[in-house]
Every structure is written in C-alpha cells, then in structure tokens.
Amino acid sequence: MPVIARMIPSPVAVIVEHGALDRLPGILSDHRISTTGRVAVVASAGSGGVLRARVAPLLPDADWFTVPDGTLASAVRLSSELKSGRYDALVALGGGKVIDAAKYAAGRIGLATVACATNLAHDGICSPVSILDDESGRQSVGVSCPIVAVVDLDVIHEAPARFVASGVGEVLSNLSAVADWELSHVQTGEEIDGLATAMARSAGHAIIRHVGNVHQPDFAAQLAESLIISGISMNIAGSTRPSSGACHEISHALDxxxxxxxxxxGEQVGLGAAFASYLRGDKELAGELAHTLVRHGLPATAAQAGFSAEEFAQAAHYAPRTRPGRFTILEHVDLSEADLGLAYGEYLAHIDV
Ligand SMILES: [Zn+2]
Structure with a gap:
C-alpha cells in the first residue's frame, strides 16, 4: 500500500513566547540559518529604532536596513541594497509593511526571511503573499513563506492595541472566506482543499470562542498562532483562498x-466578513462575528469604520471587480447597488450593535 504524504511549505521554526527576540541568535544558529550572525535586518524607519536598540547588541555582525513604507518601489530598493553584502538571511523586524517588503526583497535575491512580527494586525507572518502598493493601487504578490516566524509577546504587549485587535478581524474573516470557497466549490466546481479549510476555519474558531482580549498574553498568543496557521493554510492552498473572499473584496473596494x-x-475585512455572512444567509455567524468584533473594539458597521451606508453599498457593489475570477457570495447573489443597500440595512437591524 503506498504511503503518500505531501510536503507543506512552512517555517522550520515558529516561536511565540515572552522574550523570544532575546533568543534570536540562538534560534538562527540552532536551525542552521546563520551560525555566524552575518544577517541583514530590516526594520521600519520610525518605531523600528527602539527595537534596533534592543536587538542590535544581540546581532553585532548584522547590517541594518530600513523601509520607509509599504510600496513595491521600497521593496525593490531594499532588494538592491541587500546585494551589496553576503548574508545568511534577512531578518524582518516590524509590522505587515516591513515583513511584506522583506519577503518580496529576499525572494528576489534568493535569501530566506526570518519574520519577527512586532504587531498582530495582519496574517502575513507566514503567508506566501506580500501586499505592496504601486501606482495602480494595492497589489498581492506571490512570495516564499518565511523560514522562521517569531512573535515576542512582550513586544506585542507594547504595540498599540489597535494594531493587535486588527488581527482579530483578519482571523475572523477566515470563517467567511472558507464559506465563500465552499460555495464556489458547489456552484462552480472550484477545487477545494480540506486541509487548508480545516486550518483556516480552526484559526477563526479559536478566536471567536476565546473570551479574553488583546491585553491578555494568552489571547495575544492565541491570536499570533491563529495568524500563523492562517498563513500556512494559504501555503497549502497555494493562494489566499482560505483567508480571502467577499470579506477582502469589500475591503479592497473600500481602499x-x-x-x-x-x-x-483587519478592521475592514472583519466588517466585510460579517456582512458577507449575512448575505450568505448565515445570520447566526453574522451576529457572532459582529458581536466579537465589537467586543474587541472593531467596527461591525460601516459607520463605525468611518463610511456611510451608501458608501458601503457602493463598495460592496464594486468589490467583485477587485478580484476577477474569485467566486464569492457577492458574485453569487450579483445584487444591484440599491439591493446591496437594502441588504445592508437588514444586516444592521439583525446584528443590533
Ligand atoms: Zn487579510
């Protein structure tokens, strides 16, 4: 009988703990990523300075780089700068913009990325995608998954609460994205991956059922692990499908x-996920998502996110154009802008937040 298993692109080490950054040199050498400490480190130009003061003495042979923003141009520039030295790996120390720029820049020159997340606003820590801005808008670019993911819970504790809570919306949106994928499987015959959906959905359930909040270390640890699992579910699927459906189309349209x-x-995709679940007829999930979002201080209504009901309906109508070829509940119901406005009004009455 054949024993066949598939290889899953995933980090060789995932470290979510207090003081994890202090162990960085040991993590790099234990996993044979860098035994000499000859690495490049990229951080943000602003808040990265504080972390540099902490990490630089640990990695005395590292060269430091900064990225000013989340543009494709900055990521390309970083890639060119990295060619000036011989490095064992690129350590990304920062939020989503820094990690996304690092994954892209490292991939261009064949370097591995060590992702050290300083907030939990995004699921890019282990995902095979970088979100980068260029003149035509916000692009999702395929990249390699980081070789190591590090989340220092002490650093997360110091991060602005909004940049941690936002990750709650990001993980919750998996529940809607997976439902969209299953809908597409039934309606269009799109192939579905049971392992990817199981992991993405489990990550979402872990957060929706957790009674804690972002100020508590055990919740932050659960959120970090859920974001990492989301990223790996995307590696399994070979696309963002397990974590991105109508929820993300609506967010891209708002952008x-x-x-x-x-x-x-994460705020926009959480709102998008709750509304998309309502459109899908899953009123129970819509209500659960909305109340979980509100409990974490995230918007569950357009007004709470800073948009009028009309603007939200316009975005929901525009949304399918942001991701041509992806079938979600929005493409399935194919409502006019006016009907989406009516549906949004019914959603508001239903969630009652
Ligand atoms: Zn997302």
Whole structure:
C-alpha cells in the first residue's frame, strides 16, 4: 500500500513566547540559518529604532536596513541594497509593511526571511503573499513563506492595541472566506482543499470562542498562532483562498474608492466578513462575528469604520471587480447597488450593535 504524504511549505521554526527576540541568535544558529550572525535586518524607519536598540547588541555582525513604507518601489530598493553584502538571511523586524517588503526583497535575491512580527494586525507572518502598493493601487504578490516566524509577546504587549485587535478581524474573516470557497466549490466546481479549510476555519474558531482580549498574553498568543496557521493554510492552498473572499473584496473596494479614509485592513475585512455572512444567509455567524468584533473594539458597521451606508453599498457593489475570477457570495447573489443597500440595512437591524 503506498504511503503518500505531501510536503507543506512552512517555517522550520515558529516561536511565540515572552522574550523570544532575546533568543534570536540562538534560534538562527540552532536551525542552521546563520551560525555566524552575518544577517541583514530590516526594520521600519520610525518605531523600528527602539527595537534596533534592543536587538542590535544581540546581532553585532548584522547590517541594518530600513523601509520607509509599504510600496513595491521600497521593496525593490531594499532588494538592491541587500546585494551589496553576503548574508545568511534577512531578518524582518516590524509590522505587515516591513515583513511584506522583506519577503518580496529576499525572494528576489534568493535569501530566506526570518519574520519577527512586532504587531498582530495582519496574517502575513507566514503567508506566501506580500501586499505592496504601486501606482495602480494595492497589489498581492506571490512570495516564499518565511523560514522562521517569531512573535515576542512582550513586544506585542507594547504595540498599540489597535494594531493587535486588527488581527482579530483578519482571523475572523477566515470563517467567511472558507464559506465563500465552499460555495464556489458547489456552484462552480472550484477545487477545494480540506486541509487548508480545516486550518483556516480552526484559526477563526479559536478566536471567536476565546473570551479574553488583546491585553491578555494568552489571547495575544492565541491570536499570533491563529495568524500563523492562517498563513500556512494559504501555503497549502497555494493562494489566499482560505483567508480571502467577499470579506477582502469589500475591503479592497473600500481602499480603492476611499483611499484617504482607509481603516486598518483587519478592521475592514472583519466588517466585510460579517456582512458577507449575512448575505450568505448565515445570520447566526453574522451576529457572532459582529458581536466579537465589537467586543474587541472593531467596527461591525460601516459607520463605525468611518463610511456611510451608501458608501458601503457602493463598495460592496464594486468589490467583485477587485478580484476577477474569485467566486464569492457577492458574485453569487450579483445584487444591484440599491439591493446591496437594502441588504445592508437588514444586516444592521439583525446584528443590533
Ligand atoms: Zn487579510
């Protein structure tokens, strides 16, 4: 009988603990990523300075780089700068923008990325995607998964609460994204991956059922692990499908239509997930998502996110254009903007937050 198993692209080490950054040199040498400490480290130009003061003495042979923003141009520039030295790996020390720029820059020159997340606003810690801005908007670019994921819970404790809570919306949106994928499987015959859906959904359930909040270390640890599992579910699927459906299409549409008023990505996708679940007829999940979002101080209504009901309906109508070829509840119901406005009104009455 054949014994066949598939290999899952995933980090060789996942470390979620207090003081994890202090162990960084040991983590790098234990896993044969860098035994000499000759690594490049990239951090943000602003808040990265504080962490540099802490990490630089641990890695005395490292060269330091900064990225000013989350643009493709900055990531390309970083990639060029990295060619000036010989490094064992690129350590990314920062939030989503720094990690996304690092994954892209390292991939261009064949370096492995060690992702050290300083907030939990995003699921890019272990995902095979970098979100980068260019002149035509916000792009999702395929990259390699980081070789190590590190989350220092002491650093997360110091991060602005909004940049941690936002990850709650990101993980919760899995529950809607997976339902969209299953809908597409039934309606269009799109192939579905049971392991990817199981992992993405489990990550979402772990957060929706957790009674804690972002100020508590055990909740932060659960959130970090859920974000990492989400990223690996995307590696399994070979796409963002397990974590991105109508929820993300609505968020991308808000980004495109109202770029000056973008809320946090996790805030927008959480709201999108609750509304998409309502559209899908899963009123129980819509209510559960909305109440969990509100409990964590995240928006469950357009008004709470800074948009009018009309603007939200417009974004929901525009949303399918942001991801051509992806079938979600929005493509399935194919409602007019006016009907989406009516559905949004019914959603508001239902969630009652
Ligand atoms: Zn996302």
């Amino acid at each position: 495109i239509l109202y770029p000056a008023r973008r809320a946090q990505h």
